[in-house]
Amino acid sequence: MAGFDKVVHSYEEAMAGLTDNMTVIAGGFGLCGIAENLIAEIKRKGTKGLTLVSNNCGVDDFGLGVLLPNRQIKKIVASYVGENAEFERQMMAGELEVELTPQGTLAEKMRAGGAGIPAFFTATGVGTPVAEGKEERTFNGRDYILEEAIVGDFAIVKAWKADRYGNLVFRKTARNFNPLAATAGKITVVEVEEIVEVGELDPDQIHTPGIYVNRVIQGSFEKRIEQRTIRPSNKHAEKGE
Amino acid sequence: MALSREQIAQRVAQELKDGYYVNLGIGIPTLVANYVPDDIEVMLQSENGLLGMGQFPTEEEIDADLINAGKQTVTMANGASVFDSAESFAMIRGGHVDLTVLGAFEVDVNGNIASYMIPGKLIKGMGGAMDLVAGADNIIVTMTHASKHGVSKLLKSCSLPLTGKGCIKKVLTDLAFIEIKEGKFHLLERAPGVSVEEIIKLTEGELVVTGDIPEMKL
Numbered sequence: 001m002a003g004f005d006k007v008v009h010s011y012e013e014a015m016a017g018l019t020d021n022m023t024v025i026a027g028g029f030g031l032c033g034i035a036e037n038l039i040a041e042i043k044r045k046g047t048k049g050l051t052l053v054s055n056n057c058g059v060d061d062f063g064l065g066v067l068l069p070n071r072q073i074k075k076i077v078a079s080y081v082g083e084n085a086e087f088e089r090q091m092m093a094g095e096l097e098v099e100l101t102p103q104g105t106l107a108e109k110m111r112a113g114g115a116g117i118p119a120f121f122t123a124t125g126v127g128t129p130v131a132e133g134k135e136e137r138t139f140n141g142r143d144y145i146l147e148e149a150i151v152g153d154f155a156i157v158k159a160w161k162a163d164r165y166g167n168l169v170f171r172k173t174a175r176n177f178n179p180l181a182a183t184a185g186k187i188t189v190v191e192v193e194e195i196v197e198v199g200e201l202d203p204d205q206i207h208t209p210g211i212y213v214n215r216v217i218q219g220s221f222e223k224r225i226e227q228r229t230i231r232p233s234n235k236h237a238e239k240g241e
Numbered sequence: 242m243a244l245s246r247e248q249i250a251q252r253v254a255q256e257l258k259d260g261y262y263v264n265l266g267i268g269i270p271t272l273v274a275n276y277v278p279d280d281i282e283v284m285l286q287s288e289n290g291l292l293g294m295g296q297f298p299t300e301e302e303i304d305a306d307l308i309n310a311g312k313q314t315v316t317m318a319n320g321a322s323v324f325d326s327a328e329s330f331a332m333i334r335g336g337h338v339d340l341t342v343l344g345a346f347e348v349d350v351n352g353n354i355a356s357y358m359i360p361g362k363l364i365k366g367m368g369g370a371m372d373l374v375a376g377a378d379n380i381i382v383t384m385t386h387a388s389k390h391g392v393s394k395l396l397k398s399c400s401l402p403l404t405g406k407g408c409i410k411k412v413l414t415d416l417a418f419i420e421i422k423e424g425k426f427h428l429l430e431r432a433p434g435v436s437v438e439e440i441i442k443l444t445e446g447e448l449v450v451t452g453d454i455p456e457m458k459l
Contacts, residue, residue, distance in 0.1 A: 029289045029290075029310075029312075030308065030312040031312070032305065032306065032308050032312070033306065055326070078366060079366050079368050080365060080366035080367070080368040081364075081365060081366050082365030082366065088364075098364075100364075100366045102367055102368075102369070102371035103288060103326065103367075103369040103371075103372060104288075104326075104327075104333060104334055104369060104371075104372030104376075105330075106326075107325070107326035107327040107329070108327055108330065111327040122334065123334070123375040123376070124334065124371045124376070125371050126406055127353070127403055127405070127406025127407070128371060128402060128403045128404060128405065128406065130367075130371065160306075170325075172291075172304065172307045172317075172323055173287075173289050173290050173291050173306060173307055173323055174305075174306040175290055175323060175324065175325050176289050176290050176325065177325070177326045178325070207325075223305035223306070224305070225303070225314060226308070227308070227311060227313040227314065228303065228314055229313040229314050229315070230297055230298060230299060230300055230303070230314070231296050231297040231299060
């Protein structure tokens with residue numbers, strides 16, 4: 001009897017059930033806090049026609065960008081996608097559908113999806129291309145647009161530690177979209193640096209309770225850095241996005 | 242002389258107040274952190290989920306799990322906190338950030354801002370900028386006043402897709418510090434050595450000039 005034990009031992013098992021044309025929500029900000037090996041497994045499986053919901057789409061040879069060369073992504077919902085030549089090519093050629101979504105709205109769409117709230121009003125995007133085709137309402141004299149929640153067939157999440165029950169702890173800014181993605185997947189798969197025994201995590205310090213998590217796998221990570229900035233040279237301060 | 246990027250940052254830093262929570266955008270706004278006056282405390286918010294952003298790390302301190310919204314490696318200041326993206330934008334959208342500084346391609350007399358997309362050319366996305374301009378009351382836009390070819394970026398009406406509508410009240414360019422109100426630009430200060438005439442020439446939208454316009458002090 002497995003009970004609440006969510007631990008799986010192979011990546012095949014971790015991504016079992018992922019099929020063509022599904023929606024996958026991915027945690028991560030840039031290359032920080034991404035489920036590196038779950039992404040690699042999607043590439044290996046060759047699943048196609050995917051709708052990806054993620055703040056970014058990786059770089060050419062790392063992160064979600066590795067799913068581009070074999071045309072596995074049909075559509076991406078993201079806030080910022082500028083780091084990737086193949087992405088730009090596919091988008092300009094009309095091979096890849098892109099739904100640019102403000103970062104805070106994207107986070108809230110995931111949060112709402114996981115919390116059973118179908119839609120919400122936000123002032124973000126009013127009067128911009130983001131508002132096109134969306135219901136608009138005025139509250140207390142201010143205009144808002146209606147944004148719909150997102151639920152994924154799968155969510156792929158990177159956490160620092162998990163216990164066997166799937167309780168999660170994230171580390172520093174690698175948390176980002178991960179706890180939100182975790183709530184919004186019908187099947188939530190979490191890749192972690194360390195799995196500990198039940199009871200070892202302080203209940204007061206758990207960021208994501210195991211109820212949201214279906215599978216946990218321990219991985220090893222490259223943790224590639226996008227912008228390696230070091231002090232004291234202030235020159236680097238200007239290299240951003 | 243037009244202000245350098247560093248000087249623009251220096252002038253923006255004079256707008257910081259003790260106890261401010263501040264979000265600095267990519268590019269020139271990031272440089273503002275280098276000019277925080279010694280006698281005040283501000284806390285920098287980075288929308289990827291960090292309040293209390295510190296300086297860049299030394300080689301030994303580098304941590305792939307600790308970056309800012311520009312994906313640069315950073316450190317945490319004393320008293321920092323980390324949180325998820327929904328929490329981060331609750332702070333932003335909920336109006337809890339005291340000052341937001343960000344760049345733009347264009348602004349206009351109605352406080353509209355275009356900063357994220359040049360159709361057919363640059364399509365990268367708005368990141369957090371739409372949430373930032375919608376959520377903040379106190380925003381300073383930093384930008385160059387005109388293109389290299391002398392085409393004004395302070396317009397009657399933005400030509401590019403908007404990032405936000407009617408939300409910008411202050412603009413600091415390499416030539417001038419400008420307030421936007423009642424559908425007009427109002428000249429507050431000019432860059433050292435830059436004449437009011439030069440600024441008028443490079444401002445397409447209506448510019449109100451009242452009395453003697455002081456030079457910025459840097």
